[in-house]
Amino acid sequence: MSALLFYILGFIMLAATLLCITRRNPVHAVIYLVASFFALAIMFYLLGAPLVAAFEVIVYAGAIMVLFLFIIMMLGLAPQETPEGPGWKRWGPLVLLSSSLMICTLMLIFQDPAASKEIGAFYLAPQAVGEALFGRYALAVEVISFQLLFATIGAYMLGKPLSKGDQ
Amino acid sequence: MMIPFGHALAFAAALFVLGLTCVLLRRQVIMILVGVEIMLNAASLVFVASSAYWQQVDGQIFAIMLMAITAAEVAVALAMVVYLWRRKRTLVADVFNGMRG
Missing domain, CATH: 1.20.5 (Single alpha-helices involved in coiled-coils or other helix-helix interfaces)
Known part of the structure; x- marks a missing residue:
């Protein structure tokens, strides 16, 4: 049950982060990032770290992200990033770089025999x-x-x- | 928790790559900082997962320290953002290309 919850939260976290990095409006991006941090906090709780989970909500979502929002609203930042020229010229190399880095990291992780060992029950x-x-x-x-x-x-x-x- | 250690590391790696993509892709200084935050969170996920895997307290301690360090970093970085805004009235990173002592 908690394993299923962990995977669901992981995908919520990745989806919220993906939405965050693609939003034009910085306010929307920060709100999506807060959603991602909430999912991450519950993942920390499932991994047996209730104190870190509480700090994640209080410090990250509650203080740091609100500070970001405060600065964005104080400066009155409009969604102003207008890409020049065709979008894929900016996106293409980046997506290639990121996905190759991702594949290399995953291969490195899963070739290790420790990767298939299960995380035991742990609560601190x-x-x-x-x-x-x-x-x-x-x-x-x-x-x-x-x-x-x-x-x-x-x-x-x-x-x-x-x-x-x-x- | 009955998930393999590698899956937790894979989630953290995906989060880190998303943060790196954000830093490389976006041009607003604020969004670059958001990317840095995402990468730091990926690091703390690795710390907490390792703490559970080895059944030790140290990983969680380092995750907490990482949060304190991030708070300090964000304070200075956002002060710099306000400074840059007052200087040039924009936050597009390409504009800031000169140095002066």
Whole structure:
């Protein structure tokens, strides 16, 4: 049952992502991406990661994508990508590149004997994740907190008004 | 979960290739960033699936760290998007082709 659900969610995720990358309007694209992230969050839950699933919804869909939407709406971005010349000249090489990369990756995955082994039943309570995160990985958490601080400072510096010569 | 490990990896690979296609195909800077997000999500799917396959906590830890790093990246990148918009009033990546110190 949960295996069937996993495949259904996987295809929902891929379909939503495909719709996302082909939309002209950035707002529609971001909404499709949120749908894709919700499917991915339930996949995480099925893989025994309830905390990561919750963070996927809260942080990715709830914060990061809303930030994208906020910026798109603040700048008033219209669907403005008009392709020049015949579409297939842009699409063709890309689709060829992507599909060959995809085929190579799938061959690489499925030639490994570990690929056919099943993922066993696994469920990790948030408590165990928290203990590992603030026990063994405490230094990494500190480094990431520094990184978030530097990112905040960087965003502040970039957000300052432009000097006269740059306008 | 009774699915083979390879199928979870195949979903992640498909998601990654879709993200890469988005980065290479789209010209708006915002959509390029969306492609980067898709690729990072594919990476976190690999981490979580590996965590379940080896029955270890570490994969989930790295997925959480990846989320924190992505939040930092998005903060800086969207600040840059606003900066580029104020500079040239457009977000088409082809326009930004000059450097000045």
